[in-house]
Amino acid sequence: MKLDVDRKRLVSEIEALASISDGEAPAVTRIVFTPTDLKARAWLRTRCEEAGLAVRWDAVGNTFARWAGSDPAAAAVGTGSHIDAIPNAGKYDGVVGVLGGLEAIRALQRSGFRPKHSIELLVFTSEEPTRFGIGCLGSRLLSGSLSPEAAGRLADDEGKSIDEVRGGAGLQGELADVKLADGYYKAFVELHIEQGPLLERQQIPLGVVTNIAAPASLRISIAGAGGHAGGVLMPDRRDALCAAAELILAIENAALTSGAWDTVATVGMCEVFPGAVNSIPSQVRLSVDIRDTDRERRDAVMRAAENAGQAISAKRQVAIHTDLLNADAPANCAPGVVEALSQSCQKRGQNFLPMVSRAYHDSLFMARITPTGMLFIPCRNGYSHRPDEYASAEDIARGTLVLAETLAVLSA
Numbered sequence: 071m072k073l074d075v076d077r078k079r080l081v082s083e084i085e086a087l088a089s090i091s092d093g094e095a096p097a098v099t100r101i102v103f104t105p106t107d108l109k110a111r112a113w114l115r116t117r118c119e120e121a122g123l124a125v126r127w128d129a130v131g132n133t134f135a136r137w138a139g140s141d142p143a144a145a146a147v148g149t150g151s152h153i154d155a156i157p158n159a160g161k162y163d164g165v166v167g168v169l170g171g172l173e174a175i176r177a178l179q180r181s182g183f184r185p186k187h188s189i190e191l192l193v194f195t196s197e198e199p200t201r202f203g204i205g206c207l208g209s210r211l212l213s214g215s216l217s218p219e220a221a222g223r224l225a226d227d228e229g230k231s232i233d234e235v236r237g238g239a240g241l242q243g244e245l246a247d248v249k250l251a252d253g254y255y256k257a258f259v260e261l262h263i264e265q266g267p268l269l270e271r272q273q274i275p276l277g278v279v280t281n282i283a284a285p286a287s288l289r290i291s292i293a294g295a296g297g298h299a300g301g302v303l304m305p306d307r308r309d310a311l312c313a314a315a316e317l318i319l320a321i322e323n324a325a326l327t328s329g330a331w332d333t334v335a336t337v338g339m340c341e342v343f344p345g346a347v348n349s350i351p352s353q354v355r356l357s358v359d360i361r362d363t364d365r366e367r368r369d370a371v372m373r374a375a376e377n378a379g380q381a382i383s384a385k386r387q388v389a390i391h392t393d394l395l396n397a398d399a400p401a402n403c404a405p406g407v408v409e410a411l412s413q414s415c416q417k418r419g420q421n422f423l424p425m426v427s428r429a430y431h432d433s434l435f436m437a438r439i440t441p442t443g444m445l446f447i448p449c450r451n452g453y454s455h456r457p458d459e460y461a462s463a464e465d466i467a468r469g470t471l472v473l474a475e476t477l478a479v480l481s482a
């Protein structure tokens with residue numbers, strides 16, 4: 071099969087989508103269900119319809135663009151990713167999997183290939199946790215990993231419920247109907263930038279993912295006592311930020327000493343109240359993200375954080391309260407999809423690295439309902455979630471070609 075990826079068009083589409091942003095270029099900010107996100111969705115829908123795909127969406131806005139196979143009743147083969155972007159992000163996270171997936175379908179169409187199983191491009195809603203505090207909202211609901219009741223209780227920072235927000239975006243229907251029927255997909259493959267440095271460092275053009283690390287997210291509230299920064303003597307203080315500082319270092323230490331590089335822990339948000347230079351912090355709120363490919367090891371870091379919190383609370387006379395937002399199970403990619411990806415690399419003469427995904431992806435949840443695999447391309451310096459995130463046109467086109475080849479194998 072002669073497969074050609076239209077690299078120029080793909081790159082210009084990535085640029086066009088990046089221009090639909092609330093960030094100042096080159097930064098991309100596209101928070102779910104903002105007017106900007108809705109504009110990007112409409113733009114993408116037009117691109118899918120131009121490719122002759124039948125587009126539908128569900129009650130949470132997950133979008134499905136289908137190229138019907140010769141056996142339309144057979145389970146579909148899915149590919150795709152997300153287009154929402156955290157504040158001050160880059161152009162490629164998620165987008166490469168969506169626009170690369172679209173171009174892979176177009177390349178297959180141009181080659182004369184006709185799939186037996188329909189091929190469906192998926193654009194998941196809110197892979198990023200920015201608005202509702204939980205990542206992979208769309209794929210959690212699709213896969214039945216989050217109950218519609220729990221999803222219905224989510225609200226954004228302004229207190230708007232998910233129903234209010236999705237209603238405002240014109241989405242109708244029940245969250246309970248988002249879960250896909252058993253056997254809907256035959257397989258799912260996601261193309262993504264690596265978001266780490268290994269491929270670039272080892273000069274290997276492609277990564278075939280074998281397993282996906284899973285995150286746990288915590289919100290920790292610390293309540294101490296405020297007061298005048300001049301008037302309150304040091305022995306009398308119950309400074310919530312000093313307690314938070316100790317706790318942050320204890321969490322870092324627990325991850326550092328887990329015995330495996332796969333364990334990572336990040337305190338990415340620290341809100342200080344009242345936030346005045348001459349006022350002792352009385353309250354602090356931390357957001358904590360702990361990940362591992364091994365659930366037990368990850369959970370041990372969570373227990374260490376809990377124990378450290380109790381000790382710090384007693385020592386400093388502050389109240390520490392932890393809310394668990396999610397603690398997901400890591401996923402293994404399906405051997406059959408890993409094999410299809412590996413063979414497609416070989417067929418196209420491409421060296422590849424079997425590797426772990428340390429970032430999470432919608433594939434983490436798709437793996438619960440269908441055989442799933444991921445294909446990584448390098449990104450410069452491993453940078454991601456920052457405006458200078460970059461993947462070369464050559465690498466994007468290469469990944470798209472191997473994705474197309476893999477979709478052909480899986481959908482035949």
Ligand code: GLV
Binds near residue numbers: 198428
């Ligand atoms: C996804 O964006 C992640 O944080 O891994």
Ligand code: MN
Binds near residue numbers: 163198455
């Ligand atoms: Mn991301």
Ligand code: MN
Binds near residue numbers: 152163164197431
């Ligand atoms: Mn992503």
